[in-house]
Amino acid sequence: MRKALANASDQKNSGSKMHNTLVYLRQHWQLYLLFMLPAFALTVIFRYIPMGGILIAFMEYNPIRGILGSEWVGFEHFNRFLSSPDFLRYLMNTLKLSVYGLLWGFPAPILLAFLLNRILSKSIKQKIQLVLYMPNFISVIVLCGIVRILLAPTGMVNMLLGTKTNFMTMPSAFRTIYIASGIWQGAGWASIIYTAALSNASKELKEAAVIDGANIIQQIKAVEWPAIKDTVLIQFIMSVGNIMSVGFEKAYALQTDLNMNASEIISTYVYKKGLLDGDYGFSTAVGLFNTVINVVLLISMNTIVKKMNDGKGI
Numbered sequence: 001m002r003k004a005l006a007n008a009s010d011q012k013n014s015g016s017k018m019h020n021t022l023v024y025l026r027q028h029w030q031l032y033l034l035f036m037l038p039a040f041a042l043t044v045i046f047r048y049i050p051m052g053g054i055l056i057a058f059m060e061y062n063p064i065r066g067i068l069g070s071e072w073v074g075f076e077h078f079n080r081f082l083s084s085p086d087f088l089r090y091l092m093n094t095l096k097l098s099v100y101g102l103l104w105g106f107p108a109p110i111l112l113a114f115l116l117n118r119i120l121s122k123s124i125k126q127k128i129q130l131v132l133y134m135p136n137f138i139s140v141i142v143l144c145g146i147v148r149i150l151l152a153p154t155g156m157v158n159m160l161l162g163t164k165t166n167f168m169t170m171p172s173a174f175r176t177i178y179i180a181s182g183i184w185q186g187a188g189w190a191s192i193i194y195t196a197a198l199s200n201a202s203k204e205l206k207e208a209a210v211i212d213g214a215n216i217i218q219q220i221k222a223v224e225w226p227a228i229k230d231t232v233l234i235q236f237i238m239s240v241g242n243i244m245s246v247g248f249e250k251a252y253a254l255q256t257d258l259n260m261n262a263s264e265i266i267s268t269y270v271y272k273k274g275l276l277d278g279d280y281g282f283s284t285a286v287g288l289f290n291t292v293i294n295v296v297l298l299i300s301m302n303t304i305v306k307k308m309n310d311g312k313g314i
Contacts, residue, residue, distance in 0.1 A: 057285035070281075077285035086264075094265040094290075097251070098243040101179045106239055108187040110232060113194035114220055117201075129195075132188025144253035147181050169258035178254060178263075182247075193235070194228050201227035237305055241298025244290050266290050 025032065052067070057077060059070040081087060112132065119125040135143075150156050151167040158164055167173045205223045214222065248267035255263040266286060274283030 053284065054288060056281050057288045059281050061281040061284070063280070073281070077282045078289060080282065081286050081289065089261070090264060090266050090269050093262060094244055094246055094267075097175060097178060097246050097265060100175060101182060101246075102239055102243065104179055105183050105187070106236065108183050109190035110194055110228070112187055112191040113198055113228070114224065116191065116195055117198045117224065118216070129188070132191070134188075135185040136189035138185065140247065140249045141253055143181060143185055144250060147177060147254065151177065168254070168256055171259045171262035174254065174259045174262040178250065182250070193231060197228040197231045198224055233305055237298065237301050240301040241294055243297055244294045 055067055056070075058072060058074055059067065060073050061067070061070045116125060116129065119128065138146075148168060152158070153164040153166045157167070167177065201224045206219060209219045209223055244266065246265050246267055248271060251263055251265050252268050252271065255268065267290070270283045270287050270290075273279045273286065
């Protein structure tokens with residue numbers, strides 16, 4: 001009886017709060033409109049209206065005639081790309097860079113966050129974080145320039161190894177260079193979100209685990225991992241959803257004529273076909289194909305994680 005009365009009281013209170021909120025919105029709708037309209041207009045103009053450009057993927061687009069005057073070709077561009085002899089090479093290069101980058105790069109900021117969380121001195125921790133975050137503020141082009149200088153035949157790496165190998169011309173080395181430089185640049189900055197989540201870990205539980213004789217691995221497993229588990233899952237789902245979105249600028253900047261077999265990916269191919277060759281319809285179709293794969297992977301991974309994590313996903 002008491003439970004029923006309590007539930008009825010809660011429902012009444014929630015209904016009353018909702019009513020008060022609606023009344024307030026009705027009285028002050030001008031204020032909400034004033035603040036929301038600019039953001040809404042910018043979102044529509046720069047996010048939704050450009051989606052109309054997807055139609056170019058189904059046309060033999062001519063910039064002079066425009067979208068309305070260009071010839072409609074349906075799925076011809078998609079068939080052309082899928083039947084291309086280089087399609088599998090571009091797809092595999094993109095997947096290898098993304099998957100290997102995810103396998104090696106995703107755990108790096110998590111491990112960094114765990115290590116930073118073990119540092120007790122605030123001043124030392126801040127100095128280490130400053131050093132780790134700095135590479136993130138280097139532009140991609142400058143980073144690629146540094147990599148080229150370090151790996152040149154007369155660069156520092158060859159001086160240390162006592163060799164004169166030009167690593168930038170080796171297709172077998174491109175993937176390692178791309179992923180390792182990405183981890184160096186982004187791992188420190190990506191660890192911020194995990195470091196913030198670790199601040200919610202119970203200090204009392206940690207102290208109790210230490211008293212009980214738990215080692216570092218056991219402390220992480222019992223106390224710290226539960227604090228960041230949901231954050232890690234969300235970040236992982238988002239990373240899988242972007243698995244085909246390999247950074248174009250970096251791949252193109254590190255690309256040479258001799259490492260083309262490993263460095264030519266879908267995004268660089270889209271750039272060359274669209275902006276260099278002027279084949280706008282075909283390049284849009286390839287980009288749309290890439291985006292569709294990303295969406296399918298995101299939805300699939302979110303569904304899998306929900307089943308494995310008691311219904312919790314994005």
